[in-house]
Amino acid sequence: MTTLKAKLQEDLTDAIRARNELASSTLRLTLSAITNQEVAGKEARVLSDEEVLKVIAKEAKKRREAADAFAQGGRPEQAARETAEGEFLDTYLPKQLGEAELEAIVAQAVEEAKAAGAEGPRAMGAVMKIVNPKVAGLAEGGRVAAAVKKHLS
Template sequence: MTTTLKQRLQDDLTAAIKGRDELRSATLRLTLSAVTMEEVSGKTARALSDDEVQKVIAREAKKRREAADAFANGGRAAQAERELAEGEILAAYLPQQLTDDELGAIVAEAVKEAVAGGAQGPRAMGAVMKIVNPQVAGRAEGGRVAAEVKRLLGG
């Protein structure tokens, strides 16, 4: 039987606790809590698919990046470093992020396709995003994608 992403998180948490790795165990504990909260939210409890668990991990990693920025801007370097370290731990459970060049190539192709389909002006942005998002899902943040689309559309 193949192990699920949630099971991998639990196994890694156990190993971190045994290895007395406080940072890793705290990070994985919080992430597993977020997964559990997602599972019991709504009308009925359910097990999450690996894709859904991955979305929870991505959301948690984004929170760490935002918190690190906030701490850094507030002059609290030690907390910012810890948040970044937690984000690095979570990044190991996510797909490899696209480089700027790879993202640029995907967006450029989508712009050609959307413009060839007749999209113009503000509607072109939506048409391009509709083409790009499924291709980059989980491998590039929406803000990064939108910025690249705007840049290539000349907006």
């Protein structure tokens, strides 16, 4: 069974052979981010597939934010490049939850929090504690927080 990191390395080799510049540069940057994460801290270690997914998600988010910044700065070609890199990285991530699925999970969590005695805007932390493990890697934090706020207000 190959690890996700090994798959990324194989895909990098294929991208280099195919002279796919976008894929090869994006994979290089992502693999170096994974390596940086592995050597961070007191001891070097090998990341689990779950941890590698978190690094990929973080890299994809960086690309989306950079694309927005370039678009606002009047550099559409750079924005398009960042967007393309972000979309490429998204292919390695689990499919994101749709709005309806996210709403259903949040609604259920709000009910659980109410049953535990947490209500109103102050219940945000309690609801997020219930929701986060269920949506980890399947929805961006900002989307989750917005959905929770909407349900609590």
